[in-house]
Amino acid sequence: MEPLVRARGLSKSFGDLVAVDNIDFDVQPGEAFGFLGPNGAGKSSTMRMIGAVSPPTGGELSVLGMDPQRDGARIRARLGVVPQESNLDEELPVDENLLVYGRYFDLPRPLIRERIAELLDFAQLAERAGDKVTTLSGGMKRRLVIARALINQPDVVILDEPTTGLDPQARHALWDRLYRLKQQGATLIITTHYMDEAEQLCDRLVVMDKGKIVAEGSPLDLIAQHSTREVVELRFAVGEQDAALPRLEGMAERVEALPDRVLLYTEDGDKTADAIHSSALEHEQIVVRRSTLEDVFLHLTGRTLVD
Secondary structure, eight states: OOOSEEEEEEEEEETTEEEEEEEEEEEOTTOEEEEEOOTTSSHHHHHHHHTTSSOOSEEEEEETTBOTTTSHHHHHTTEEEEOSSOOOOTTSBHHHHHHHHHHHTTOOHHHHHHHHHHHHHHTTOGGGTTSBGGGSOHHHHHHHHHHHHTTTOOSEEEEESTTTTOOHHHHHHHHHHHHHHHHTTOEEEEEOSOHHHHHHHOSEEEEEETTEEEEEEOHHHHHHHHSOSEEEEEEOOTTOHHHHHHHHTTSSSEEEEOSSOEEEEESOHHHHHHHHHHTTOOOSEEEEEEOOHHHHHHHHHOSOOOO
């Protein structure tokens, strides 16, 4: 099938600053496609170009078979956008937030009312339809923003950090709603800082760093390509880690020393743990776990904090 979004050599510059640097990607119908990367990697600039609100500086971009620079209004009419901030009208009731938004698309009021009932049921907010937004919890507001983005029955839903600031229960409730959207055939484009969220929701994703795509694939493929099957986490008493590092060489495919622990990347965590115990190396804690997308992300983009 033809991709719903297709980019070739896509670039975006702001003066001398290159925010997006010659990237290629496709988003297929019905898939959940993710953009991961540290702050300043170019994710938001890419999303704004896809959303037809920021023109590319160079390269080719097709969204729904159209050119965002020439057909921006037609593209936006077929997109659903969930911004990072829940920019709801908090003085209006829940249902009127959807009504007002639906009128932006020139939808007839009877159709909007029908869609409101469906979407509030989907978002598990039907009982709060007449309540002001100010009375909702953070998780309820995020579900309402997603419901609002679906009022025009969009072909593509763009979600920018959909669960930022939510507690674990609210995040999982929102994941359930997004998973249901996937089951209904919706195409999702997601940016997130949560690696577990990307693993749960994304069929495919790209990792961006300094404006470039440094890796692409499914979460499992990326873990297989850029990490090992398991990781052993080793903690030492204060002041003893540096002295222990030389004795860990050769016990794993890769050894990474962090300020508070040492990570040993290995295909067989139990075997590596047994080797550590047999070496009589004194340590305070040892944990064997599977490799995650976070291991891949930090390996590709580094652990330096980016403001």
